[in-house]
Amino acid sequence: MKHLAALNTYFLKYKWRLILGLLFTAVSIVFSVFQPIMVRQIFDLLSHNLDEYRLLSDTGLKGAFRADFSRILAFYGVSILLFALLSGFFLFLQRQTLIVMSRHIEFDLKNAIYQHYQKLDLNFFKMHRTGDLMSRITEDVSRVRMYVGPAIMYASRTVFLIVIIVYLMLQVNPLLTLYTLSPLPFLALTIYYVNTIIHRKSEKIQSELSNITSIAQESYSGIRVIKSYVQEEASTAHFQEASETYKQSSISLAKTDALFQPVMALMIGLSVILTIFIGGMQVIAGNITVGNLAEFVIYVNMLMFPFLSIGMVASMIQRAAASQQRINEFLQITPVIADAPSATTASLEGGVHLDNVTFTYPHTGITALKEVNLRIAPGQKVAVIGRTGSGKSTLAQLLIRMYDPQQGSVMLDGHDVRNLRLESLRSQISYVPQDVFLFSDSIANNIRFGGPGADIQLVQQAARQASVEKDILGFNEGFETEIGERGVTLSGGQKQRISIARALLKNPDLLIFDDCLSAVDARTEKEIIGNLYAYLKNKTAIIITHRIFSLFEFDKIIVLDEGKIVEEGTHDELLSLNGYYSELYARQQSNEDDGVTE
Structure with missing residues (x-):
């Protein structure tokens, strides 16, 4: 959890959403636990009144008794339905607060990473592949969102539900509660062991995913070289090799994840069996009622999803921790080139x-x-x-x-x-680099990058000075022509001249x-030099x-x-x-x- 501690600042920022979400969770659970209590009352009512109903079988009061009892059952039935609706309504509010909060945190985290990327110096980008940078701002952030949203939601629901239900069970019969919950220590040990494996495998998978993203990105950018050297098969084989490694690691993680469900189901099944067996003996001994036994069985079934979700939540947390660790590695890098404390204009x-x-x-x-x-x-x-x-x-x-x-x-x-x-x-300063870079946008906007907000007349003037206006006007859409990724639709000379126009517009x-x-070419070079002079x-x-x-x-x-x-x-x-x-x-x-x- 030490890696996830970096997210506490976001929880503090959205504290009211978090608090309301937890409050809605608690209220939803309170309404849901009323249902087994009412089932217990119905069973006890049936048990207490069954003998009395038999005694009235030869009297004229039988019909009136049945009518009164039917009204009581109807009341309980409507009450159970009402509590279920209220529980569902607050469950809806819980998702509206916690899941929406996770989307806000995802938005903030992606922006924080992107802004930090912008601050890092050139040497950083030479040392790290683009695919890895992309993976951390997309895949890793998505996994972190699963922690700040669904994992928090399921974990809080599990904790509240276990605390409230265990308290109610202890009020009924501590001994039966002890037997019912006895499989849980084994469950905790299993979760700890499996989580350690999941964390290690999650880190490996994220690293392999970054590698796949980098290979794909480099292949797309260098597709001309790949085709010209007829290296499609070699490129495909390289990608397949990386994908195969990722697939095997993902399958291995999936197999580990698969341990949770059967182990949880086994523990819950043991709890149900112990509840029925020990509870039946307690009913015979007169320590609890049949209604209490029914109430316990419902409680155990209500605990099934929380305990099953422990594995899911643990997996989410472990994957998020691995991803947040990768994010923190970048966020904690201090740019070498930065404003000095006493920097001036x-x-x-x-x-x-x-x-x-x-x-x-x-x-x-x-x-x-x-x-x-x-x-x-x-x-x-x-x-x-x-x-x-x-x-x-x-x-x-x-x-x-x-x-x-x-x-x-x-x-x-x-x-x-x-x-x-x-x-x-x-x-x-206007700087025209040796390796020209154009954005996937219109020609006008690429030139306007040197002077945001410049009107089209200034853009055209800069293009004219860079001797590229005639080329641009030769396109069907003129200055509004979309040039594709990195200006792929333009020649090398056109890209260079547009880059020069961008610099001239900055003035x-x-x-x-x-x-x-x-x-x-030589003729265009002379023309540009004349304009530049x-x-x-x-x-x-x-x-x-x-x-x-x-x-x-x-x-x-x-x-x-x-x-x-x-x-x-x-x-x-x-x-x-x-x-x-x-x-x-x-x-x-x-x-x-x-x-x-x-």
């Missing part, structure tokens, strides 16, 4: 200063940047060029504080980014383009690229190699060095002369 103009920055990726141990020093004045246009793995994208991610350097500091307009509020920092003073023109006139721009934009006049060009700045200067200055930049430029010019573009 600042208006940024685009000045960048990297002071002796060294950064190593935590999940790989690869040092991407080594003692990098860089100054960019507000309004400057800077190109960052280098081989794959030289640290270009890392530089961009440090500027928007996806990571923090292990050494040195990243400054924007004299402010250390670690002392700025993340919302303030990132809202003033900040600092823009970072991370190799965002790799999928466009005019747009970026008074803005700071950092353009990360693997090729040289000869038509774009950069104030400074940075050449990175193995995490270090090896060359820095203007285009002409770098050509005169006859280094990596000069070599890259010569190779690019040669390819263009031959009609080949990189």
